[in-house]
Structures are given as structure tokens and as C-alpha cells.
Amino acid sequence: MNLRxxxxxxxxxxxxxxxxxxxxxxxxxxxxxxxxxxxxxDRNGAFLTQxxxxxxxxxxxxxxxxxxxxxxxxxPDRVARATLALEDRRFRDHPxxxxxxxxxxxxxxxxxxxxxxxxxxxMQIARMQNPAGRTISAKVREAIVAIGLTLRYxxxxxxxxxxxxxxxxxxxxxxxxxxxxxxxxPVDDLSWAEIALLSAIPQSPTxxxxxxxxxxxxxxxRGHRMLDELARQNVINxxxxxxxxxxxxxxxxxxxxxxxxxxxxxxxxxAMVREGKLRPTLLHDPRIFATLDLGVQSNVxxxxxxxxxxxxxxxxxxxxxxxxxxxxxxxxANLGSxxxxxxxxxxxxxxxxxxxxxxxLKPFIYALALERGVITPADILADLPEGASLINNADGHFLxxxxxxxxxxxxxxxxxxxxxxxxxxxxxxxxxxxxxLHDQTASAHSFGxxxxxxxxxxxxxxxxxxxxxxxxxxxxxDLVWAQGQTQREPTRVLSVDTARLITSFLADPMARMxxxxxxxxxxxxxxVALKTGTSQGYRDAWTVAWSRKYIVGVWIGRGDAGTMxxxxxxxxxxxxxxxxxxxxxxxxxxxxxxxxFPPPAGRAPVELCVFxxxxxxxxxxxxxxxxxxxxxxxxxxxxxxxxxxxxxxRIAIRIPAEHxxxxxxxxxxxxxxxxxxTAPRLTIVSPENNSRIWLNPDRPASLSRLALRAxxxxxxxxxxWYVDGEPFAISDPDKPVFWPLTKGAHVFQLRLPLQPGASKxxxxxxx
Numbered sequence: 001m002n003l004r005x006x007x008x009x010x011x012x013x014x015x016x017x018x019x020x021x022x023x024x025x026x027x028x029x030x031x032x033x034x035x036x037x038x039x040x041x042d043r044n045g046a047f048l049t050q051x052x053x054x055x056x057x058x059x060x061x062x063x064x065x066x067x068x069x070x071x072x073x074x075x076p077d078r079v080a081r082a083t084l085a086l087e088d089r090r091f092r093d094h095p096x097x098x099x100x101x102x103x104x105x106x107x108x109x110x111x112x113x114x115x116x117x118x119x120x121x122x123m124q125i126a127r128m129q130n131p132a133g134r135t136i137s138a139k140v141r142e143a144i145v146a147i148g149l150t151l152r153y154x155x156x157x158x159x160x161x162x163x164x165x166x167x168x169x170x171x172x173x174x175x176x177x178x179x180x181x182x183x184x185x186p187v188d189d190l191s192w193a194e195i196a197l198l199s200a201i202p203q204s205p206t207x208x209x210x211x212x213x214x215x216x217x218x219x220x221x222r223g224h225r226m227l228d229e230l231a232r233q234n235v236i237n238x239x240x241x242x243x244x245x246x247x248x249x250x251x252x253x254x255x256x257x258x259x260x261x262x263x264x265x266x267x268x269x270x271a272m273v274r275e276g277k278l279r280p281t282l283l284h285d286p287r288i289f290a291t292l293d294l295g296v297q298s299n300v301x302x303x304x305x306x307x308x309x310x311x312x313x314x315x316x317x318x319x320x321x322x323x324x325x326x327x328x329x330x331x332x333a334n335l336g337s338x339x340x341x342x343x344x345x346x347x348x349x350x351x352x353x354x355x356x357x358x359x360x361l362k363p364f365i366y367a368l369a370l371e372r373g374v375i376t377p378a379d380i381l382a383d384l385p386e387g388a389s390l391i392n393n394a395d396g397h398f399l400x401x402x403x404x405x406x407x408x409x410x411x412x413x414x415x416x417x418x419x420x421x422x423x424x425x426x427x428x429x430x431x432x433x434x435x436x437l438h439d440q441t442a443s444a445h446s447f448g449x450x451x452x453x454x455x456x457x458x459x460x461x462x463x464x465x466x467x468x469x470x471x472x473x474x475x476x477x478d479l480v481w482a483q484g485q486t487q488r489e490p491t492r493v494l495s496v497d498t499a500r501l502i503t504s505f506l507a508d509p510m511a512r513m514x515x516x517x518x519x520x521x522x523x524x525x526x527x528v529a530l531k532t533g534t535s536q537g538y539r540d541a542w543t544v545a546w547s548r549k550y551i552v553g554v555w556i557g558r559g560d561a562g563t564m565x566x567x568x569x570x571x572x573x574x575x576x577x578x579x580x581x582x583x584x585x586x587x588x589x590x591x592x593x594x595x596x597f598p599p600p601a602g603r604a605p606v607e608l609c610v611f612x613x614x615x616x617x618x619x620x621x622x623x624x625x626x627x628x629x630x631x632x633x634x635x636x637x638x639x640x641x642x643x644x645x646x647x648x649x650r651i652a653i654r655i656p657a658e659h660x661x662x663x664x665x666x667x668x669x670x671x672x673x674x675x676x677x678t679a680p681r682l683t684i685v686s687p688e689n690n691s692r693i694w695l696n697p698d699r700p701a702s703l704s705r706l707a708l709r710a711x712x713x714x715x716x717x718x719x720x721w722y723v724d725g726e727p728f729a730i731s732d733p734d735k736p737v738f739w740p741l742t743k744g745a746h747v748f749q750l751r752l753p754l755q756p757g758a759s760k761x762x763x764x765x766x767x
Contacts, residue, residue: 029148047257068177096150264336345559358533532569
């Protein structure tokens, strides 16, 4: 009785122990689905990259990437039948552990026969999810977990999960991924020969590696044996068997996709996926189709390398370029550097690196001025020597009075700076932020008026997004990197009228003269608007251009932000942009496309005089055609020239007083406009009232001067400049006077010598 009781208690204790052990494994009794790894293809289906998951640390201390783990929408019938026949014939009859297979394996091992496996599919899942050694305790653990998994999930889910986890070598896991990776087809399209080859790999992915000749040979031999086993089990018939053997014998070595030379793009897509910005559109098909065209990408890369080599002697070391489909904002090509492996900072993606944009921000300053009514297309902007801002033009010259079209197309610094002053630093700074050109937390005044010429850093990517607003009638679009990408609706940041006006300014080859001569890299056989930019010291050279189909942006510079030797945007980036656009459009020598950009609605072309901005009367010298609304059309100009009464020859030109000094300096003979009955009107145009000027401690004292400029009409022979109530200089009214900057508050005034007449006082603070 005592022995019987002891036996019962021992049995109860054993069962309790087993139950306790099983409960301790309940966390392992669940199916763990690793994230599927997307494969990224270009818009034409060419392989770009795949985005792996970090695998556990290996014994050699290296952390590798795993790929695959694609879920199955439905169990592929032939793969499922082959898998069960080879791995677990009684899968649908046992509870997760196969006693018959265990007994057979034990007898075989006892009699010294070849070891046969007893692991069911459920047990293999338990081992793949929680790897352990091949010990008895580990097998017991796997068996208990396998029973729990079968009871919890059912057999169909277990089989689908097994086909998701099984390793197929070279980092690939799961039959769906392996079918794409090795044979570039969906799993349902695999032939029996391909299934046999793939099914051979999981036994030993290293020994059966199909990418190596010896591994492929082993996998094919095992595949033939597996086909015979499938036939023996009546999974396939004799006809299918014969065909499968022939196809397997003739099967060429698999060619896995190779990533093209576009590593920056691969890294970008990887980052977008990991940050949740990009997801496959279908749950059971983790492919991502990029908007990128690898053919265009290759051509842009080749052109960029060729042109960059020509500029290396001038100090250029790196290049970046972006090509957008204009209507959709889709990125067709994105070159981050000359080469990722280039020792000259090639690993940096210069399409996303903040740099000084030079003059590429000017179109947005003009656009804001047009939007706010600060200027109209018929107003005259003076490209004259500046005063308090100490900003000059890059070429050191001044072109005098100009229409906005000509001032922007010629990329003159002084008119842009004056416009920025008129639109307001804070307002312009906020507008540039709205355009996504910066996310600065500093104040607008920390950048000052030099924002107009590049002091506000931005990236090529940001610049391209902002330029979509000009190209697309004032609607700014997010850049699109892949099909199905979540994106915001286009944002209206400018009126259609303003966007089309700016486009017409930048697409007018006549307006670009004289800064950009005809038939250079800024001119195309089809309609193109473009803007160049060059940062201080020739550190950065830019061009952004758009046609009816594409927007192209190019940056040239150095990884160390060093200076180049007079390599401007017009002399370098514009040439590469020109070559890219010609290739994109497939243009050949002699081709000519008369398609132009659509004009602003409600406006008509009017020929205007560059001098004065009046409507041309046929005798006002240089003219430009401008698109004007009826209320903007100015009166017709008076005769531009004075004529000699005897010879009827032109002897002088009429020009407003504020432009007279420039005209004389430019070699024009200016007609005197005096009147005995009119007292001269004296106006100080530089410096501006209430200006604040900061002394540059690094600037030589001889150069720390303030230009004093006046407009006096009618013109007297002389004027007197007063500084702080004391006479400073007597000068010609049309010539500047330079006052040495001195710290403190100062008052400036103009007076006439020995007669009444004085200007308003101007107050300036020098710090």
C-alpha cells in the first residue's frame, strides 16, 4: 500500500513538474513574426536595394543583416505539399510532436544506422524562434513548445509561419522572399524544379549555397532526390517528375540582384522605411517601387563625373544633382556625391547637406515683392552702387536702371537687396520658412540683407521643393520618392500670376543679357527657366532649371567648404544642368521646340523702355517685352534723346536724376535739365535714415567707408555734404562721396553752397 501510494505521489509530482515546466514556456508558445524586409525597385522594375533586419550577434562579434520573412497571403499549394512530404508527412495527424518519427529515430540511432530527424514543423518553428543547442533538454523544450503552438494556432498557421521563417541562405528567409531573391518571380510561379532546388537549401544553407558552384551542385543533387521522394509519395506524377528532373538539370545558376551604384539612394530609402515614412503598399507583397529611374540615374552620374573632372583644376571636388518629374514631383534621379567611396567626402550626401545657396533665393524675394504689391513688372529697379548695406554685384559692375525681369534674370545683387529691404527681413524670413527652405531658430536680423545673396543656408533637396512652387503655378509639392508614398496635398504659396511672371523672367534669354550672353549654357532649344547661384568665395555653385517636363537642380563644391577658383554657377553647374536637360528631352543638334511657358492670365505683352519703364515709342533705346495688366500699363515714353537742331544727330539722353550718375559713369552723355525758376530738390539716397551699421574688425580701415549719394534736381554745379553739423565735402551732385566709418550716432545733410537749400537730415548709428 505504501509502495502504491508512493508511486501515485511520484506520478503526481512528475505531472506537476511537467505542468510547471510547460507553464514556464508559455511565453515561447506564440508565433513571432519578424518584420518583412522590403525590396526596393526603380520605376521600371530594376532592383535598387533591399532593407534588412539586424540579426543576433554572431560568435565572431559581427552583427549581420537578415532578409526576407515575407508573409504569405495564401499557402502556395505545390510548396506546401513538397514541404509536408519532405519535412513532416504526418503533420495533419499529430499534436505537434510525432511519436512514430521519434521512435523510428531512436531505433535507428540505437542500431547505429544513419541518423534521421524527428523534428516536426512545429518543433522547427520553436527552435528557429528560440535557438538552443542539440541537447536532450533542448529537444524536450522544443517538443513542449511545439504542442503548445499547435493547440494555440492550428496547423495552417503553423505551416505558413514555417514557410516565413525557413532560411534559404545568403540572408534570405521564407519561401516568398527566396522566390523573388533567387528567381525574380512570385512564389506561386515557381516550377517543381525550382521548388526542389530551394527546398534543398534549408538543411544546410552554407553547404547548399546556390550562388557557389559547389553549393549549387549539392543543392541540385539533393533536389533530384527530393523529386524522387515526392513521386514516391504520389505528390507529383510521372510526367511531372520527368519534366522536373530535366528542368532541374538545365536550371542555370541563380543570379541574385546586385545593388547599382546609387548607395546614397539606397541609404535614403532604408532611412525612410525605418522612420516609417515609406511602407509597401501591400501587406503580403513587401516590394517598394521607387520613382527613381536607374537609367536616368546612371546617365546623370556619368555626366556629373565627366563635367566634374573638367573643373577639378579649379578646385571643384564634389557634385550633387536632383531630377524631378515636374507635374508629379517624383524624383527621377538623385545623385548625392561623385561617388560614395570618393575620399573627398564622398560619403556625404550633398543633396541633403546645408550650404550657402548664393542667388538661388532671389526668385522668391521677387515673388514676395510681386505678391505684396511692392513692385509691378513695369517698375524700375536701380542697379546702382549701394550704401549702408555694403553689398555689391559679383562682377563689380552696375547696370543702372532695370526692369524687374532684367534685374532678376541678370541676378543683380543690389536690386535684390533693396527689394528684401522693402519686403522686410522678418516677413521674407517667414516666407522662406513657409517654403521649407530653412528651419532656423535664429532671428532674421542675424542673417540681415545678405539673405538675398546666400547667407541663409539650405539644401538642394529643400531648394528643389521650393522651386516646384514656381514651376507649378504657385503650388508647392512634396518630393515623391516611391509609388504609394504618403504625401501632403500641394500647398498654394504663391498666386498663379506671380509664379508665371517669375517663370517668364527666368525663361527670357534677352532679359539675361549682358550678364549671361546668348547661346551659352543658359539657352536651350526648348523653353527653360533657370536660376544660377554662386556663394561667397566661390564655395558653392548652383543651378536650378525647369522645362515643361522636368526640374533639374545641380550643386558643385567641396566637401570641406573650401573656395574654388572663380567657378560660378553660370560657368559650371549651369553647364551640367544644360547637358542633363538635353539628354532628358532627347534633344539632338538642330532641334527646336517652339513650346513656351503659359503666360499669366489677364495680362498682355507690352514693349517697355528699359530706361524709365515707360511704354516704348520706338525711340527709347533698349526695350523688353513685359506681361502687364491693363492697370499696370505705363504712359508712352517721351523722346529718349536730345538732338542737335542743325545736324539732327543724337547728342544726349534723357534720364531720371537718380540714374544720372550711373549713366555718366557708363559713358552716356546726359542732357542737362536745369531751370532758372525752380529751386533744386536735394535728397540723400544713401545712407538710409535710421540705418545701423556694424564695423567689421577684420576689414582694413581704408575700406571701412560709407558711400554718400545724392539726387538733386534740377542739377546744380555743386553740393555740400554736412556730417554732424559740420561741412565734410563739396562734390558734384552725381558723384558719390566716401565718409570713413566712425562709431557713434551721426547726422547727415545736403546743402547748396552759398545759397538757401537743404535736404532732410539722415540719422545713422555705427557700432
